[in-house]
Amino acid sequence: MTDEEARGTSGGAAGTSGPTGGLSARALTALLLAAIFCFGLVRIAANVYSYIADREGAGLATSPTIAWMLEGSSLIAWAVMMIPCWFAVRRIRPPRVALPWTVAIHALLAIPVSLGHIALMAGFRTALWRLMGLTYHFTAPDGSPILYELRKDISAYTELVFILFLVQWLVARYAIPPAATPGPATLAVGDGAVTHHLPVGEIEHVAAAGNYVEIAWRGQTLLHRATLTAIESELAAAGFVRIHRSRLVRRDAVRRVVTLKSGDFDVEMESGAVLRGSRRYRGNVEG
Template identity: 45%
Template structure:
């Protein structure tokens, strides 16, 4: 990500954690008050263990939700398919949340020399948790989609390092359409490009943008700055750090960002200029 995107990501993460912290405190204190009003004897420590174990369990799921939102989306898939996949993800996320939450509570109670019983007085505890988890799951999915949209529209075109006053249009760019968004990408920021059906995936600065085009068409537009290393893969020559060839003639291309891409011996000669 560019500097502006990193700052935006830090602000979004800080805001998310702050709001979630406030909500967690409010939930814990409300539970303590409700139990006291109902005449139920329960310690503050237990209530906070319940809340914090739930928070940790949800935090462990967030990376997977983020990854799914980034890849399971239009136009790569239809809206109905996306909705169906995320609907299937709800019971999976809830099951993981409940299972890890129970494990953490058993560990916390055990450390205090006590025993924890998840069922309690609730008739259908798992169904009860699923209903609660549905709202949280939808909120997290929506927040991930919103954050990724903001990051995709924030500071996408960094200024030239050699000329800080230069505008993005002063450099060669590739115009792509990702969903409803049109981007002008400086060619020097693109690391590699992969075919994906009727689309191509453009990998740049740790991000992936989807563009409706053929790999051959993009290759023609980019010119000699990129080399085809596979029938479904292009790589920017200046991004190559090393090339290792095996006995079969196939090879592996290591990029400066640590990415390793496989290449076919059919396209080996196209890398001559980059070695």
């Protein structure tokens, strides 16, 4: 459906250097998450020595090994729980979700995340204690270990959500984009006995129409027998993104995005056409 030879691209505006020294999104993400983990190590070191000092001040026997195992198991459990937290922050954040709803949803998510952290932490400790020939007892100073940990974890989850949001924002803003894959130079569109070879850069938007797609080109609409998914796959490298389950737009043809109260949005194209987008795809044109 596309010509064999495609125009090359000159690369992104960011080039190969910048504020991050040319780090890719994956490398920058790994670096920032590693920094977070190192910060966690510093915090648990402070907690360990505070724990030891408090127990010694109370005249209680203290094992530095046990203290490190207690704090370390909690840190490792949070490192595991960071995975679902990462995806939660990625999907549930402004402007994708309105701020009041973002706060409410994350307030609810704090409970299952905390329970997951508690389960992992207790499991790690049980395994470590068994390796030492000991028995681990899940207790708390107030006699309610679940509630005790929940109170601490809600604060930790709030802090983690903010940090992960900041990491994702930094990566989106400062990581260099991946090398662009040349898109197709033209799209072959059959019209009866005639096949049009449309320059991809002149196609403004594409809409699903049953077993066909409607292609907006130079102020006219051409009907082409193909699925929207197939066209999306073919034109993705040329900068076409989905704004609705039934519509694609060429991103560099977007002139304005207006967000509605419902969370959906309107896209104004360079031709003046205004297209409705679904809120689940808003990040495709706002990122």
